[in-house]
Amino acid sequence: MPHEEYKATIKIKGRKLKLRIEEKDPESIFVAIEGDTYRVRTSDLITRRDWSKQRDEDEDMYLDEEGNTVVSPIPGVIARLAVGEREDVQKGQVLLLLLAMKMENEICSPRDGTVKRIRVQEGQAVQANDVLLEFE
Amino acid sequence: MKDKNSILANRKKELFSQARAEVQHEKGKLTARERLDMLLDKGSFTELEAFARLRSHEFNLQEKQVDGDAVVTGYGTISGRKVYVYAQDATVMGGSLGEIHAKKIVHVQDLSLQTGCPIIGIIDSGGARIQEGVSSLDGYAEIFQRCVAASGVVPQIAVIVGPSAGGACYSPALMDFVFMVKDMSYMFITGPQVIKLVTGEEIDFEKLGGAMVHNQTSGVAHFAMANEEGCFHFVKKLLRFLPANNLEDPPRLAPEDTADRMCERLLEIVPVDSTKPYDMKEVIEEIVDKDSFFGLQRFYAKNAIIGLARLDGYPVGIVANQPKVLAGCLDIDASDKIARFVRFCDAFNIPVVNLVDVPGYLPGVDQEHRGIIRHGAKILYAYAEATVPKIAVVLRKSYGGAYIALSSKKLGYDQVIAWPSAELAVMGAEQAVDIVYGRELRDSSSTRLRQEKVSEFRSKFMTPYTAAEMGQVDMIIDPRETRATLIQSLAFLRTKRQVRVRRKHGIIPV
Structure with missing residues (x-):
């Protein structure tokens, strides 16, 4: 395994720091900063591009929902409406609670928008794919 | 010997053609070799059959011969553990798969199975090389056959970083894990043009077989990444959980958490x-x-x-x-x-x-x-x-x-x-009572009986x-x-x- 060493100077908040980086083995890289040496595991390393997008909570990855309606994902009974008509809602906001499969299911908004019409009432039974509300 | 060495050096240099690399970079994509570099430990890659060339002379194919026949194959290590790899090179005839291309993949598949090491395929290919006819289809057949033979013996991982169309889809489909990249990877049996011709439906590549279609809707893929570097990082993360083959136990890492920690949250x-x-x-x-x-x-x-x-x-x-x-x-x-x-x-x-x-x-x-x-x-x-x-x-x-x-x-x-x-039961208390005591409940005018039964059922099974x-x-x-x-x-x-x-x-x- 070739043994490689690099030197660099970085500036953080006006303070200059000298770095010495040594590639020791396939598993680790040693980084010496001002006399302190840290071991970085290469398996933890992140390469050239931005990795922040590879997380669970990354909502951007999802396909855009098409159409202007929210439909029931499951047969059940409307337990409670959480928004009213003409109300502005944000993506992820709870629109209503649907009682189904022994559970109060939160039906969340697929996008930002304004509620145009609510097509169901509290206590009403709905089937899967029934339209619950419409956006502007 | 000096002369002969320089001939070798020239042939080797040609494998790393800068002109071809630039074609790929312009598309915002990495070359097959860069992908392997990113995946494997530094300096650990050994290439096999680097000089293999297509041998068909149909449609003047011999004029398009390039060393390697549009795929880079070999072995290397990931965090010190041995793996076999192949990466299709889209800069040579669109990464299309012909007889020799397939033979190279089959060779690393055989080695991976026989030595009990995981295999990772990096897919970026226009599909079967039409000029080679049935030979290229048979090439797929050989690859599929080995995917199946190795299924459950060594982990098989497919990283799709380009098109994977037609029959070619089935090689990833037969492997254990499929990685796809948004706006870069496409998998479909018939493409948008054919679909339009046959059914009249208009659809683009991304909506037909893009990363999110296969991750969200079809369930074909297991990982959706925002960029291809993400795939290689996640392949490494994934491999850390897996044994090299079915005879080994999965690797234990030194725990970074106490075994008897109470889960207060x-x-x-x-x-x-x-x-x-x-x-x-x-x-x-x-x-x-x-x-x-x-x-x-x-x-x-x-x-x-x-x-x-x-x-x-x-x-x-x-x-x-x-x-x-x-x-x-x-x-x-x-x-x-x-x-x-x-x-x-x-x-x-x-x-x-x-x-x-x-x-x-x-x-x-x-x-x-x-x-x-x-x-x-x-x-x-x-x-x-x-x-x-x-x-x-x-x-x-x-x-x-x-x-x-x-x-x-x-x-x-x-x-x-x-x-x-x-709560361990056949069904919820209310539904159960309605079924079990249905007749009695209908005959009785009060709701008290039902409530009694529900609470009895609850205390027993809930x-x-x-x-x-x-x-x-x-x-x-x-x-x-x-x-x-x-x-x-x-x-x-x-x-x-x-x-x-x-x-x-x-x-x-x-």
Whole structure:
């Protein structure tokens, strides 16, 4: 395994720091900063591009929902409406609670928008794919 | 010798053609070799059959001969562990697959199987090389044949970083894990043009077979990445959980979390009222070793969560219901997702832990007509067949068919652990009373009888004690002890041996 060493100077908040980086083995890289040496595991390393997008909570990855309606994902009974008509809602906001499969299911908004019409009432039974509300 | 060495050096230099690399870079993509560099430990790659060339002379193909025939194959290490690799080179005839191209892939597939090392295929290919005719189709056949032969023997991972069209789709489809990149990877049997010609439907590449279509809708892929570098990083993360082959145990890492840590947060995360939803992912993260949970198929059938994690440093497969989505019920897609994962874990000696909070199978005409019976049967089959340690932890609900699939000791769970909030029953109290006492309730004018029966039913089945009295629950534990209990149980089950009758293979309902 070739043994490689690099030197660099970085500036953080006006303070200059000298770095010495040594590639020791396939598993680790040693980084010496001002006399302190840290071991970085290469398996933890992140390469050239931005990795922040590879997380669970990354909502951007999802396909855009098409159409202007929210439909029931499951047969059940409307337990409670959480928004009213003409109300502005944000993506992820709870629109209503649907009682189904022994559970109060939160039906969340697929996008930002304004509620145009609510097509169901509290206590009403709905089937899967029934339209619950419409956006502007 | 000096002259001969310089001839070799020139041939080698040509393999790294700068002109071809630039074509790929202009598209915002890495070259086949750069991809391997990113995947493998520095300097560890050894190339095989680098000078192999196509040998067909049909349609003047000989004029297009390039060393390597549009695929780079060989071996190297990832975190010091041996793997075989192949990466298709889209800059040579679109990465199309001909006879010699296929032969090179088949060679590393054979070596991977014979030496018991994982194989990673990096796919970027226009498909079969039309000029080589049936030879290129037969090339696919040979590759598929080896995918199947190696299935369950060595881990097989496909990274799609370009098109994978027509028959070529089936090589990733036969492998264990498929990675795709948004706006870069496409998989389809027939492309947009053919579809338009045949059915008149207009659709673009991304909507037809892009990364999110296969991660969210079709369930073909297991990972969706924002860029291709992400794939290589995640392949490495994935491999850290897996043994090199079916005869090895998955690798233990030094635990970075204490084995007897009390999971205090579980009391906050999970509402006692079983009609209230919560995020099961937080439960998983609280139980397993810190930061070790690695979710698979995160965008598909989100009512079920599957993933790899560590408990005291040992890899485990986690299967959990997600009460936040579709009440956490089992449907067709969740069944397929869970069943395949359990079979994967079983093949590679990874114990399975279920975190159960399931109201049942999803009712509905659509599900019935699309074959929930056939698909739901896969979960039963996969768990009943698996010989690795299997533990079920029932958090709250475990009802009906889903109870059998995910938490019945009689199906083969080595241990069933219940929280005090567990409910194990055929169905909910209200529905049960309506069925069992239907006639009496109709005859009686008061609602008191119904209420009495419901509360009787509740006190009997809405607790774990009735099941525990029958020996169907081994332990009832304080939720905070879940982690410590699982680690202890798995330690005692680690040497589990279960012998099956010899047969060619079972016939799983597909």
